[in-house]
Amino acid sequence: xxxxxxxxxxxxxxxxxxxxxxxxxxxxxxxxxxxxxxxxxxxxxxxxxxxxxxxxxxxxxxxxxxxxxxxxxxxxxxxxxxxxxxxxxxxxxxxxxxxxxxxxxxxxxxxxxxxxxxxxxxxxxxxxxxxxxxxxxxxxxxxxxxxxxxxxxxxxxxxxxxxxxxxxxxxxxxxxxxxxxxxxxxxxxxxxxx
Amino acid sequence: xxxxxxxxxxxxxxxxxxxxxxxxxxxxxxxxxxxxxxxxxxxxxxxxxxxxxxxxxxxxxxxxxxxxxxxxxxxxxxxxxxxxxxxxxxxxxxxxxxx
Numbered sequence: 001x002x003x004x005x006x007x008x009x010x011x012x013x014x015x016x017x018x019x020x021x022x023x024x025x026x027x028x029x030x031x032x033x034x035x036x037x038x039x040x041x042x043x044x045x046x047x048x049x050x051x052x053x054x055x056x057x058x059x060x061x062x063x064x065x066x067x068x069x070x071x072x073x074x075x076x077x078x079x080x081x082x083x084x085x086x087x088x089x090x091x092x093x094x095x096x097x098x099x100x101x102x103x104x105x106x107x108x109x110x111x112x113x114x115x116x117x118x119x120x121x122x123x124x125x126x127x128x129x130x131x132x133x134x135x136x137x138x139x140x141x142x143x144x145x146x147x148x149x150x151x152x153x154x155x156x157x158x159x160x161x162x163x164x165x166x167x168x169x170x171x172x173x174x175x176x177x178x179x180x181x182x183x184x185x186x187x188x189x190x191x192x193x194x
Numbered sequence: 195x196x197x198x199x200x201x202x203x204x205x206x207x208x209x210x211x212x213x214x215x216x217x218x219x220x221x222x223x224x225x226x227x228x229x230x231x232x233x234x235x236x237x238x239x240x241x242x243x244x245x246x247x248x249x250x251x252x253x254x255x256x257x258x259x260x261x262x263x264x265x266x267x268x269x270x271x272x273x274x275x276x277x278x279x280x281x282x283x284x285x286x287x288x289x290x291x292x293x
Contacts, residue, residue, distance in 0.1 A: 023226055030222040038221070039212035059225045060232070114208050122208055141202040142209035169201050176201075 010075040017066050026066075030059050033079055036143050040080065043138055044087055046127050054090055058083045073152050077145065080153040084135055091131065125175045129168050136161055137168035241288025248284045252277030 005013060005028040016025035034055065041051035041058075061082055069078055114122065126134050132154060139150040140161075151161035252274070261273035268276075 023229065026229075027222040027226050030225050031220060034221040035213040035217045036209070038216045039209050042212060042216075043208070055221065056225055056228060059221070060228060063225075063229060114204075114211055118204075119208060122204065137205065138209075141205040144206070172201055 011071060014066060014069060014071070014075055017063070018069070026063055029062075029075065033076060034059070036076075037079060037083055040138050040143050041083060041087065043123065043126055043142065044135060045090070046123050050090070050094075054083075054086055058086050061086060073149065077149045077153050080139060080143070080145065080150075081155070084154055087135070088131070121176060125172050128175055129171055132156065133164045133168035133171070136164035137172070140165050141169075237288055237290075241285050244288045245281055245285030248281030249278070252281055 005016075005025055008016075008025075008028070010029065010032070013022075013025040013029050016022040017029070037058065038051060038055045041054050042048050045051050045054065058079065062079055065082070069075070073081075126138070129137065135154055136150055136156075139145045139153060140147060145153065147161055147165070148158055150165075151158045154161065156164070256270065256274040256277060261268050261270045265273060265276075
């Protein structure tokens with residue numbers, strides 16, 4: 001019988017995990033944070049399958065390191081920071097086989113909110129950004145982190161973070177402008193060949 | 195500036211759509227099962243290493259040290275059996291930890 005932990009704050013759940021290695025409490029933390037994290041990793045990696053594996057690794061790592069979490073930032077920021085570091089490790093590991101994998105992997109799927117063509121164009125534009133720009137843009141514009149939270153998660157100064165976000169938006173706009181038009185928040189794809 | 199806002203809105207909409215879809219496939223049980231599997235694996239490695247280590251150490255001691263010197267009145271066979279028992283107990287303890 002699983003105890004009802006939904007009423008507890010993230011901080012209380014973390015304390016339970018730290019003090020008693022309470023796995024149910026950790027499961028509740030995973031339940032609360034897995035969807036934004038997986039969506040973030042999906043768009044960061046451009047590969048749904050890899051993002052799933054990576055998300056699992058991130059949570060395992062969180063469990064291993066949770067004793068060191070002192071609550072200076074929110075649990076969400078801390079998880080995103082670990083996710084970003086894991087992504088960088090994954091990227092370094094995958095440099096050799098990455099191109100091959102991307103070649104054989106399916107085109108990134110969109111969520112229910114976007115048409116598949118829109119999602120494809122969006123992912124392609126994101127892939128064209130630098131890693132830090134992409135992560136900064138996703139954390140701030142997609143995941144809803146504040147600039148200071150995103151700066152903390154990416155371990156960059158606040159000023160640099162703002163520059164990354166701004167530059168990322170401009171590059172995205174310029175790139176999407178080559179293939180599509182942004183009209184009232186809708187991405188209208190002009191390119192049909194994939 | 196307006197285009198930047200539209201870009202943010204597009205990313206937010208995509209994120210919301212992806213999140214809604216991923217929410218239908220919870221991950222907590224998978225992560226907890228992985229942690230449990232990892233514990234089991236570590237326990238098994240510990241049990242095996244403990245058993246083998248204790249066994250090898252016991253064999254070395256039995257081979258090199260006469261029983262009468264360490265434990266007067268006990269035969270060499272009894273001496274060896276005691277060490278084997280200790281090695282077995284370490285193995286059982288490790289296996290219990292794995293479960």
